Amino acid sequence: MGTPILEMSQISKSFNGIKVLDKVHFELEKGEVHALMGGNGAGKSTLMKILTGVYELDEGQIKIAGSDVQIHNTTDAESHGVSMIFQEFSLIPTLTVAENIFLGREPKKAFGLIDDKKSVARTKELLDELNVDIKPDDIVADLGVGYWQMTEIAKALSKETKILIMDEPTSSLTKRETEVLFAFIDRLKNKGISIIYISHRMDEIFQICDRITIMGDGRHIITAKTSELDMDSVIQHIAGKNMEKFEWKDRKRVSNGSVVLQVKNLKTNNRVNGVDFELHQGEVLGIAGLMGSGRTETMRALFGIDPLTGGDIYISGKKATIRSPKDAINNGLALIPEDRRVQGLVLEHQVMDNILLPSLSKITKVLVNDKKGKQISEEWVKKLNIKTDSIYKTSRLLSGGNQQKIVFAKWLANSPDIIMLDEPTIGIDIRAKSEIIDMVRDLADDGKSILLVSSEMPELLAVSDRILVFHDGKVVKQFLREEISSEEDLQHAIQGF
Numbered sequence: 001m002g003t004p005i006l007e008m009s010q011i012s013k014s015f016n017g018i019k020v021l022d023k024v025h026f027e028l029e030k031g032e033v034h035a036l037m038g039g040n041g042a043g044k045s046t047l048m049k050i051l052t053g054v055y056e057l058d059e060g061q062i063k064i065a066g067s068d069v070q071i072h073n074t075t076d077a078e079s080h081g082v083s084m085i086f087q088e089f090s091l092i093p094t095l096t097v098a099e100n101i102f103l104g105r106e107p108k109k110a111f112g113l114i115d116d117k118k119s120v121a122r123t124k125e126l127l128d129e130l131n132v133d134i135k136p137d138d139i140v141a142d143l144g145v146g147y148w149q150m151t152e153i154a155k156a157l158s159k160e161t162k163i164l165i166m167d168e169p170t171s172s173l174t175k176r177e178t179e180v181l182f183a184f185i186d187r188l189k190n191k192g193i194s195i196i197y198i199s200h201r202m203d204e205i206f207q208i209c210d211r212i213t214i215m216g217d218g219r220h221i222i223t224a225k226t227s228e229l230d231m232d233s234v235i236q237h238i239a240g241k242n243m244e245k246f247e248w249k250d251r252k253r254v255s256n257g258s259v260v261l262q263v264k265n266l267k268t269n270n271r272v273n274g275v276d277f278e279l280h281q282g283e284v285l286g287i288a289g290l291m292g293s294g295r296t297e298t299m300r301a302l303f304g305i306d307p308l309t310g311g312d313i314y315i316s317g318k319k320a321t322i323r324s325p326k327d328a329i330n331n332g333l334a335l336i337p338e339d340r341r342v343q344g345l346v347l348e349h350q351v352m353d354n355i356l357l358p359s360l361s362k363i364t365k366v367l368v369n370d371k372k373g374k375q376i377s378e379e380w381v382k383k384l385n386i387k388t389d390s391i392y393k394t395s396r397l398l399s400g401g402n403q404q405k406i407v408f409a410k411w412l413a414n415s416p417d418i419i420m421l422d423e424p425t426i427g428i429d430i431r432a433k434s435e436i437i438d439m440v441r442d443l444a445d446d447g448k449s450i451l452l453v454s455s456e457m458p459e460l461l462a463v464s465d466r467i468l469v470f471h472d473g474k475v476v477k478q479f480l481r482e483e484i485s486s487e488e489d490l491q492h493a494i495q496g497f
């Protein structure tokens with residue numbers, strides 16, 4: 001190995017006197033895919049924001065290709081060939097692929113006019129090089145999320161990127177799109193581009209990364225070749241203990257509980273084509289299916305986000321009219337959405353205000369600033385192990401995974417009867433994942449009824465009493481948990497259409 005392309009040493013950073021990075025070391029070889037792992041709030045994103053000039057370091061040195069560099073802002077980072085693909089995409093949906101790629105850096109003709117031809121031609125070159133089948137003048141909004149990702153990557157490459165950072169890039173991708181991304185990462189590697197890959201998904205890390213660095217509580221814990229580690233040791237380093245595998249645990253299930261929710265021939269203009277099912281009290285009903293099969297959209301319809309074009313919803317035997325989330329809440333429903341950071345949270349609000357938001361009607365506004373609200377918030381911060389120095393902290397300043405947990409707290413604090421969870425463990429670290437699985441069990445044991453949409457087979461199999469398989473906006477199969485003997489079984493059922 002030659003000189004590393006990147007060396008970050010003794011990096012420290014505090015916010016308001018609280019140290020979030022403590023003498024962290026990180027090194028990247030040329031053409032390497034290096035995983036950066038660690039629990040929620042460990043400091044991964046902060047370290048990368050220092051490298052990309054979003055934050056300035058308090059102490060430490062950064063070397064790129066052997067020379068000391070100073071990174072004070074994002075322009076500095078770009079000039080050193082560092083690019084980051086944020087989880088929140090930075091694209092403008094109404095513009096074309098080419099316009100997005102060259103936004104703010106448009107090639108100019110004489111007299112300063114924008115040279116569209118040039119940016120289209122250059123975009124075509126980039127897309128061809130990456131072997132992506134989209135066109136420079138496709139409108140971004142019309143493309144699938146997977147292609148947004150590719151557009152972001154093409155944008156990074158148009159800037160002569162040497163070091164590419166990906167922060168949880170697969171959380172909005174299907175399995176197939178993920179495979180395309182991985183093939184893509186291989187090609188980038190072969191071009192000598194070095195990649196820092198942040199993810200909580202263990203299988204991905206072992207599939208594509210050459211080395212792994214694990215951080216914990218703002219410190220460097222270990223760096224090793226992937227081949228020298230196994231999943232158990234990685235989990236041990238991240239969680240500080242051995243975690244039991246997700247397994248089905250027999251619950252004191254409320255058997256044959258009464259039907260709390262019945263859905264008959266539900267239809268919307270958004271991928272729901274006649275959904276039928278029943279949910280019982282105390283039941284965990286798993287919902288499996290490929291992306292685009294109408295799972296998320298069914299939740300949206302039940303929660304009054306997408307208007308129904310047909311069908312009926314019955315709550316505890318009575319026909320319910322749900323035309324807005326407010327109607328849904330009044331009917332005892334809660335939805336913890338898939339893209340929680342966008343849909344579930346007011347980022348500029350304090351942690352406490354976010355937790356109390358949907359409960360406002362229950363404890364009345366007057367009480368929110370007072371003891372009761374404070375007590376409820378503190379309880380939930382503790383229960384879900386939300387990493388924040390106070391309940392008054394602005395939610396935007398929490399790490400990604402901890403923001404997700406606030407959304408959980410927010411809905412659960414409202415004690416709904418029917419809880420719809422859409423991909424509840426995306427972006428959540430391994431330790432909190434099993435806490436959430438346990439929490440789902442506890443809620444059901446308490447008589448709550450749960451709809452659980454998940455693409456993670458082990459998760460579905462660990463808690464569901466029954467599993468529905470969705471395809472093309474309908475329920476196409478139903479299983480009792482005991483009828484499924486393995487992950488492969490379920491995978492087959494999902495893919496068999």
Ligand SMILES: Nc1ncnc2c1ncn2[C@@H]1O[C@H](COP(=O)(O)OP(=O)(O)OP(=O)(O)O)[C@@H](O)[C@H]1O
Pocket residue numbers: 015020038039040041042043044045046047387388397398399400401402427429
């Ligand atoms: N601007 C800020 N002001 C105050 N605290 C901050 C700020 N940015 C980050 N933090 C804190 O720094 C710690 C590390 O956060 P960071 O986002 O780096 O974690 P992470 O490892 O990326 O976690 P996750 O896996 O949840 O995304 C957290 O406790 C977070 O609240």
Ligand SMILES: [Mg+2]
Pocket residue numbers: 044045046399400401
């Ligand atoms: Mg993060």
